[in-house]
Amino acid sequence: MNCLFYTGANRALVLAGLSRGYTVRLNLALIGFGAVGRAFARLIESRRAEYPFRIAAIHTARHGTVYNPAGLPATPVFGPPARSAEEFLDRASPHAMVELTPLNPATGEPAVSHIRAAFARGLHVVTANKGPIAHAYSALAAEARAARVLFRFESTVMDGAPVFNLVRKTLPGVRVLGFSGVLNSTSNLVIEAMREGRSMDDGIARAQSLGIAEADPSFDIDGWDSAVKAAALANVLMDARLSPLDVDRRGIGRLTPERVATLAQSRKTVRLVSRGRLSSGRVRLRVRAEVLDLTDPLAIVQGTSNLLLLHTDLMGVVGTISLAPGVEQTAYGVFADLLDIFG
Ligand SMILES: NC(=O)c1ccc[n+]([C@@H]2O[C@H](COP(=O)([O-])OP(=O)(O)OC[C@H]3O[C@@H](n4cnc5c(N)ncnc54)[C@H](OP(=O)(O)O)[C@@H]3O)[C@@H](O)[C@H]2O)c1
Numbered sequence: 001m002n003c004l005f006y007t008g009a010n011r012a013l014v015l016a017g018l019s020r021g022y023t024v025r026l027n028l029a030l031i032g033f034g035a036v037g038r039a040f041a042r043l044i045e046s047r048r049a050e051y052p053f054r055i056a057a058i059h060t061a062r063h064g065t066v067y068n069p070a071g072l073p074a075t076p077v078f079g080p081p082a083r084s085a086e087e088f089l090d091r092a093s094p095h096a097m098v099e100l101t102p103l104n105p106a107t108g109e110p111a112v113s114h115i116r117a118a119f120a121r122g123l124h125v126v127t128a129n130k131g132p133i134a135h136a137y138s139a140l141a142a143e144a145r146a147a148r149v150l151f152r153f154e155s156t157v158m159d160g161a162p163v164f165n166l167v168r169k170t171l172p173g174v175r176v177l178g179f180s181g182v183l184n185s186t187s188n189l190v191i192e193a194m195r196e197g198r199s200m201d202d203g204i205a206r207a208q209s210l211g212i213a214e215a216d217p218s219f220d221i222d223g224w225d226s227a228v229k230a231a232a233l234a235n236v237l238m239d240a241r242l243s244p245l246d247v248d249r250r251g252i253g254r255l256t257p258e259r260v261a262t263l264a265q266s267r268k269t270v271r272l273v274s275r276g277r278l279s280s281g282r283v284r285l286r287v288r289a290e291v292l293d294l295t296d297p298l299a300i301v302q303g304t305s306n307l308l309l310l311h312t313d314l315m316g317v318v319g320t321i322s323l324a325p326g327v328e329q330t331a332y333g334v335f336a337d338l339l340d341i342f343g
Pocket of ligand 1: 031032033034035036037059060061062063064100101102103110128129130155156159211212213214215326327330
């Protein structure tokens with residue numbers, strides 16, 4: 001069988017190779033190999049016969065760095081760390097970079113710099129890290145266009161459930177005027193634990209056991225994760241050019257099992273809600289632990305489930321829901337983005 005190794009950021013070349021029956025291999029370089037990275041590696045392996053992707057290099061913070069242009073095994077043996085993302089990408093020479101480092105809600109770094117290093121090398125980028133979208137989306141989107149590469153980030157909000165792709169691909173001509181969403185799974189699990197009379201720490205431990213808590217779970221509890229998602233949604237869907245620091249934010253840190261029990265007696269509950277709305281030409285963003293009737297659409301999400309409602313001009317309120325997503329769905333979002341990029 002013919003084998004075409006694709007060495008540039010040229011989608012047409014890949015498509016031409018596929019249509020001629022070549023075996024096209026697309027090498028991916030991952031920065032970050034934690035819960036999402038490992039789930040993504042399992043997904044790639046499970047679809048190896050149908051799709052041309054292979055992980056050819058991985059760079060991490062503490063485990064080190066590993067390269068093999070012919071593809072890495074499921075549990076790679078890491079060598080000494082590359083000195084920088086630039087050195088890593090130069091040696092890996094991949095067709096696309098996948099950025100999966102932890103969220104830094106204050107600056108979006110070092111992920112923003114990792115993405116810029118990839119653009120500078122003509123690489124398409126997929127990330128599940130919402131920091132860069134919340135802090136630097138408009139600049140990064142412009143830099144991707146200038147570098148003639150594609151930049152995708154579906155997993156940054158609601159894991160792999162369609163949010164950005166939903167609007168981009170299925171709502172042409174629609175303006176998003178606002179949104180409301182229950183977007184943080186860890187806080188849902190904490191509220192659920194409290195409803196059962198257990199503590200905040202029990203809920204956090206459950207989220208950690210599922211691999212869905214942020215590396216620092218206070219980012220979930222204090223509303224930072226929800227604020228970062230609100231900024232990302234506003235930046236991409238409403239051209240807001242805001243950062244998480246612009247979000248009027250309050251988390252669930254002061255919530256107690258007693259308060260949750262009292263609310264339950266009057267058929268109410270609490271959800272950590274992210275809201276955005278266009279008002280007098282400005283986008284305003286808010287994160288709050290809101291008291292909701294049990295019948296409120298935002299209150300129906302349980303466990304790790306997420307719900308987002310988009311308030312639009314031509315389509316009214318339209319939503320997306322993800323029931324009990326796990327890290328596999330985040331990995332799917334990364335995979336879907338790669339399929340979107342490489343056609
Ligand atoms: N987990 C989820 O369900 C989920 C859902 C949606 C989005 N996300 C987002 O996806 C991203 C990855 O999440 P995760 O759960 O996989 O995180 P994780 O388990 O904490 O793994 C993070 C990985 O990044 C590496 N890393 C940290 N700092 C680095 C640096 N400066 N340079 C290179 N590598 C670095 C770590 O290296 P070491 O292994 O050496 O420590 C680790 O491999 C995060 O931005 C998160 O917000 C996660």
